[in-house]
Amino acid sequence: MTPDDLDWSASGFSTRAIHAGQAADPTTGAVVPPIFQVSTYKQDGVGGLRGGYEYSRSANPTRTALEEALAAAEGGAGAAAFASGLAAEDTLLRAVLRPGDHVVVPDDAYGGTYRLIARVFGPWGIEHTAVDLSDPDAVLAAIQPGRTKVVWVETPTNPLLGIADIAAIAVHAQSVGALLVVDNTFATPYLQQPLALGADVVVHSTTKYIGGHSDVVGGALVVGDGAQLPVGLVGPTGTTSLLDAVRFHHNASGAVAGPFDAWLTLRGLRTLAVRMDRHVANAAAVVDFLSGRPDVAEVLYPGLESHPGHEVAARQMSAFGGMVAFRTGSESTALAVCAATRVFTLAESLGGVESLVEHPYRMTHGSVVGTALEVPDDLVRLSVGIEDADDLLADLARALDLASDLAQGSQS
Numbered sequence: 311m312t313p314d315d316l317d318w319s320a321s322g323f324s325t326r327a328i329h330a331g332q333a334a335d336p337t338t339g340a341v342v343p344p345i346f347q348v349s350t351y352k353q354d355g356v357g358g359l360r361g362g363y364e365y366s367r368s369a370n371p372t373r374t375a376l377e378e379a380l381a382a383a384e385g386g387a388g389a390a391a392f393a394s395g396l397a398a399e400d401t402l403l404r405a406v407l408r409p410g411d412h413v414v415v416p417d418d419a420y421g422g423t424y425r426l427i428a429r430v431f432g433p434w435g436i437e438h439t440a441v442d443l444s445d446p447d448a449v450l451a452a453i454q455p456g457r458t459k460v461v462w463v464e465t466p467t468n469p470l471l472g473i474a475d476i477a478a479i480a481v482h483a484q485s486v487g488a489l490l491v492v493d494n495t496f497a498t499p500y501l502q503q504p505l506a507l508g509a510d511v512v513v514h515s516t517t518k519y520i521g522g523h524s525d526v527v528g529g530a531l532v533v534g535d536g537a538q539l540p541v542g543l544v545g546p547t548g549t550t551s552l553l554d555a556v557r558f559h560h561n562a563s564g565a566v567a568g569p570f571d572a573w574l575t576l577r578g579l580r581t582l583a584v585r586m587d588r589h590v591a592n593a594a595a596v597v598d599f600l601s602g603r604p605d606v607a608e609v610l611y612p613g614l615e616s617h618p619g620h621e622v623a624a625r626q627m628s629a630f631g632g633m634v635a636f637r638t639g640s641e642s643t644a645l646a647v648c649a650a651t652r653v654f655t656l657a658e659s660l661g662g663v664e665s666l667v668e669h670p671y672r673m674t675h676g677s678v679v680g681t682a683l684e685v686p687d688d689l690v691r692l693s694v695g696i697e698d699a700d701d702l703l704a705d706l707a708r709a710l711d712l713a714s715d716l717a718q719g720s721q722s
């Protein structure tokens with residue numbers, strides 16, 4: 311703590327995101343945490359650490375600033391910042407699972423999450439069941455008391471925008487001493503606070519909305535106050551605290567965020583709220599437009615009253631986010647739309663200020679083709695950016711017209 315450090319826990323979201331962990335630099339007064347591009351720290355006599363800093367895998371002041379801000383943003387007890395979202399997931403799963411354990415995963419989870427659980431942890435003796443998380447009863451049926459140690463929730467899901475009821479699933483996970491993990495990447499802590507709804511730990515690909523500018527890859531774990539390891543497990547430091555175990559593994563495995571990456575991510579977090587407001591407004595305009603197009607077979611967006619998860623989303627999210635998906639009726643039309651947009655850039659990833667379009671079946675979710683998680687091949691996913699809404703709608707209109715012309719041409 312420096313003299314400028316204050317307790318921001320009672321403040322609003324944006325105030326926490328802008329100030330928590332980010333007191334003025336005590337030496338210079340710099341109002342933004344500096345990039346401590348350093349690997350090691352001078353000790354005042356053996357073990358005489360200044361502020362606890364010893365070596366930058368264990369801790370680095372720029373990363374500490376990001377971790378404190380993320381913990382404050384999610385309302386958690388502590389956070390750990392990683393080199394990627396998957397590095398965060400990998401470290402968490404290693405900290406809480408042992409051979410023979412079982413995990414419940416969404417049947418439309420992000421493909422990389424599923425690949426990690428099925429193809430990396432599977433050979434180490436971890437079993438999983440993929441289940442439709444929009445049905446809490448199906449989750450209960452998939453839980454194996456005594457063996458299930460993690461229930462993994464993603465809501466909204468990538469790319470089908472499915473919604474899971476976090477509070478209802480938390481009750482089921484707690485009843486068997488399993489951990490409830492929520493991947494909050496799509497919603498962000500601005501729109502959804504999973505820890506307050508009963509989750510034990512939140513996962514982020516900070517690469518997405520939190521970084522917000524498509525210029526950094528990163529991940530984070532935010533652990534809830536008092537969260538414990540799955541029942542029966544004692545962590546490597548001899549306690550049952552989940553945060554202790556996460557911190558131990560963060561350092562022991564070492565997939566940490568570098569100082570510049572942490573700094574960029576923290577810069578993104580400061581403007582998350584204003585960017586999300588614009589993402590949400592633009593997404594609503596895009597959904598409205600797509601819903602009126604006869605050549606769009608289905609629009610997937612939790613803000614639509616027709617969406618099966620609409621009521622749950624309205625209860626647990628303050629708005630419905632910036633991700634939209636739609637089905638075109640055929641793979642060739644979906645590919646043609648993806649090829650024809652000009653303002654929407656054809657690229658993987660999401661959550662940046664610029665709008666992106668992609669074909670999940672062949673791109674982000676190619677690794678799950680042929681599994682229970684395979685996504686429809688006529689699906690187009692949009693990450694709606696913060697450009698002017700009129701330009702986004704005109705771009706989509708042009709691309710859909712071109713794709714329709716092509717489809718008609720191939721029929722004639």
Ligand SMILES: Cc1ncc(COP(=O)(O)O)c(C=O)c1O
Pocket residue numbers: 394395396397420422423464468493495496514515516517527528529659
């Ligand atoms: C919902 C979700 N979770 C986790 C990840 C993995 O994050 P990263 O790419 O930063 O490793 C992604 C990446 O697309 C994602 O969309």
